Amino acid sequence: MRNAVLKGFIFVILSFLLFACAKKEAYKKELETQSYKVVIISEKPPFVGINRWKIYVYDKNGNPVTDAKLKINGYMPPMPGMPEMSFDYPVEKVKDHYESDINLNMGGTWQIIVFIEKDGKVEKAKFGFNL
Numbered sequence: 369m370r371n372a373v374l375k376g377f378i379f380v381i382l383s384f385l386l387f388a389c390a391k392k393e394a395y396k397k398e399l400e401t402q403s404y405k406v407v408i409i410s411e412k413p414p415f416v417g418i419n420r421w422k423i424y425v426y427d428k429n430g431n432p433v434t435d436a437k438l439k440i441n442g443y444m445p446p447m448p449g450m451p452e453m454s455f456d457y458p459v460e461k462v463k464d465h466y467e468s469d470i471n472l473n474m475g476g477t478w479q480i481i482v483f484i485e486k487d488g489k490v491e492k493a494k495f496g497f498n499l
């Protein structure tokens with residue numbers, strides 16, 4: 369009986385911890401390019417509006433890459449009665465990572481490309497989602 373109470377107690381504490389972690393990193397997207405691992409973190413999953421994204425770039429040894437130049441493009445293919453849209457979002461360097469305000473100004477299909485430029489070479493990390 370005591371054991372069951374203890375187990376229940378531990379379960380509740382673990383659930384709280386899990387919930388706290390999940391809340392802190394509500395959205396995480398990991399992408400791979402030839403030379404890098406790119407991790408995008410945001411407080412919320414993509415939504416219509418201005419999304420603040422933190423972008424972490426790592427080399428294949430897991431070391432942070434902090435001297436690259438990043439650019440992010442958001443593209444929406446043509447929709448009925450609407451031409452295609454393409455936006456370049458400026459990216460700023462913040463300490464050991466990068467940040468950008470991604471303005472997803474309407475619902476629909478979005479294709480995102482993160483351009484990572486370093487030593488004169490550009491690599492692209494791509495993903496997409498529906499809003």
Ligand SMILES: [Cu+2]
Pocket residue numbers: 444445446447450453474475476
């Ligand atoms: Cu559209």
